[in-house]
Amino acid sequence: DTAVSQTPKYLVTQMGNDKSIKCEQNLGHDTMYWYKQDSKKFLKIMFSYNNKELIINETVPNRFSPKSPDKAHLNLHINSLELGDSAVYFCASSQGRGRGYTFGSGTRLTVV
Amino acid sequence: GENVEQHPSTLSVQEGDSAVIKCTYSDSASNYFPWYKQELGKRPQLIIDIRSNVGEKKDQRIAVTLNKTAKHFSLHITETQPEDSAVYFCAASINGRDDKIIFGKGTRLHILP
Numbered sequence: 001d002t003a004v005s006q007t008p009k010y011l012v013t014q015m016g017n018d019k020s021i022k023c024e025q026n027l028g029h030d031t032m033y034w035y036k037q038d039s040k041k042f043l044k045i046m047f048s049y050n051n052k053e054l055i056i057n058e059t060v061p062n063r064f065s066p067k068s069p070d071k072a073h074l075n076l077h078i079n080s081l082e083l084g085d086s087a088v089y090f091c092a093s094s095q096g097r098g099r100g101y102t103f104g105s106g107t108r109l110t111v112v
Numbered sequence: 113g114e115n116v117e118q119h120p121s122t123l124s125v126q127e128g129d130s131a132v133i134k135c136t137y138s139d140s141a142s143n144y145f146p147w148y149k150q151e152l153g154k155r156p157q158l159i160i161d162i163r164s165n166v167g168e169k170k171d172q173r174i175a176v177t178l179n180k181t182a183k184h185f186s187l188h189i190t191e192t193q194p195e196d197s198a199v200y201f202c203a204a205s206i207n208g209r210d211d212k213i214i215f216g217k218g219t220r221l222h223i224l225p
Contacts, residue, residue, distance in 0.1 A: 031211060040217070041150070041199055041217070041218045041220075042215075042217050042218070043156070043201060043215040043218075044215075045212055045213070045214070048211075048212060056212055090155065090156070094211060096211045099144075099211075100146040100148075100158040100161055100213075101146075101156075101158070101213060102158075103155040103156050103157070104155060105154075105155050106155055
């Protein structure tokens with residue numbers, strides 16, 4: 001009964017490949033997010049969806065494409081992976097209205 | 113856009129002593145300030161938050177203070193214990209806009225035996 005679940009937990013892939021990370025939340029939250037945490041632990045927002053609508057799209061290469069089939073799911077597809085994409089990617093959800101996030105357990109992506 | 117600065121980047125305190133982490137923010141419209149704790153290999157977890165209409169909030173050994181005029185906010189942990197060792201993130205958000213939370217760069221807290 002995990003609140004925000006991400007799959008896979010670990011992903012090792014070669015440069016140039018395309019990969020997807022999936023996220024699901026069972027909290028009934030309206031808003032979901034993708035954050036990237038680099039090797040220095042810095043958490044940077046990438047995207048946000050509110051009830052399937054894209055509301056935040058930070059300066060992220062267009063190789064990254066989020067998709068939200070419904071408000072409980074937010075997936076991240078990455079094309080043509082590069083070494084610099086190696087990081088931990090966290091999905092999060094929020095009820096909004098100035099409340100904190102619940103984070104998923106993270107996906108550690110390693111590009112070799 | 114909002115920018116959150118956090119200091120120090122690393123902090124070592126003796127077990128039982130207090131730890132203080134300080135943050136500043138740039139956007140005066142920010143009105144929600146959560147703090148997250150991230151243990152090694154785990155997800156960030158919300159430990160306490162404060163809204164701009166409140167100057168101080170306490171939850172057992174953890175307290176946060178907010179100075180809206182100076183755009184400063186701080187986390188205070190008293191009677192530190194080994195399980196307090198983690199990376200702590202301050203953050204700021206504007207309620208009612210996109211609820212985007214901007215994080216500070218984190219403070220790695222070491223509790224020394």
